[in-house]
Amino acid sequence: MANKKVLKVGLDSAAPFPMHSDYNAGNFEGFEVDLLQAVTNHLNLEVEYEVSLWSTILEKLFKGELDIICSAVTVTASREHILEFSNPYLYFRLCAVVDKDDSLSGLPHFKNKTIGVREATEAERYVREQFPGNNIVYAVTNKELYRKLQAGKIDMLIDDSPIAGGFLQNNKKLKIGMFLPKTDSAYAIAMKKGDVKLKTQFNETLSLLKENGTYQQIYKKWFSEIQF
Incomplete structure (x- = not known):
């Protein structure tokens, strides 16, 4: 059997729970952890996490040291100039x-x-x-x-x-x-600029997970008690 392709995933060392907990604390969990697992299972990809300081994480992705970042990355116009983003998976303020x-x-x-x-x-x-x-x-x-x-x-x-x-x-x-007024924002998975094939695969899978109810289950698990 062919080895699965490994996806290097960047994580914020400051652990923005409930998106994800501290990777090094033993009990690594969160909304993004479950969501990414569902996406990568479907795409038959293996995940390898790497923890970085938030101040350097986008640069690491830009340089190609990471394949994606799934760690509460807000989509902004300036980031869209230098990175690709999947469709949003969470809206907030x-x-x-x-x-x-x-x-x-x-x-x-x-x-x-x-x-x-x-x-x-x-x-x-x-x-x-x-x-x-x-x-x-x-x-x-x-x-x-x-x-x-x-x-x-x-x-x-x-x-x-x-x-x-x-x-x-x-x-x-x-x-x-x-x-705060006029701060409607969205989290999405960030990828290297030009990584369009991966982006398409992620977008198709995110749509599928919403259609088959998996996304809603994960959402409910992590946000049923949280108002935002």
């Missing part, structure tokens, strides 16, 4: 997470607030554009970011809503203060 006793009624509330973001993310780009005058605090991992908020070092943090939702499941001291 950015949100502001605050202490459960705080309230946010709108963007004017953000004035003079210290805002936390993870570096090299779309949340960071949004904050820099929308609130250039604010004090911005950077974190490398999600855990570090949420810890800063719990410790009162920042007034709020901006994050992708599914990831915030996953974090808040186990943390009743924080809440989503508001979803």
Whole structure:
């Protein structure tokens, strides 16, 4: 029997759960893990994961050190210039997470607030554009970011809503203060520019998984308790 083709898959070391957990923690799981397994099983591909810092992961793919990234990659116009994207597999928004006793009624509330973001993310780009005058605090991992908020070092943090939702499941001291207007976004699988054959295979398989109900089962398993 011929060996399966191996797909080198890039993962964010900061583990954006429930998309995926920490690869090195033994219990590797998440929405993207199940989805990618379903896709690659259908295509008879073998997956080899490689963990990278978020700040360098897209560059690794661009250089061809990875075949794909399936790790909460937001589709943006600038990324589409240098990478191929599958059809989106999850739609979401950015949100502001605050202490459960705080309230946010709108963007004017953000004035003079210290805002936390993870570096090299779309949340960071949004904050820099929308609130250039604010004090911005950077974190490398999600855990570090949420810890800063719990410790009162920042007034709020901006994050992708599914990831915030996953974090808040186990943390009743924080809440989503508001979803940010005009931040409708999507996650998709990123591939090397020109990798059109693989992209077509992925898109066809994603459509099939939606048609046969597999996608819905995986979605329900990971997001039945999460609002985003």
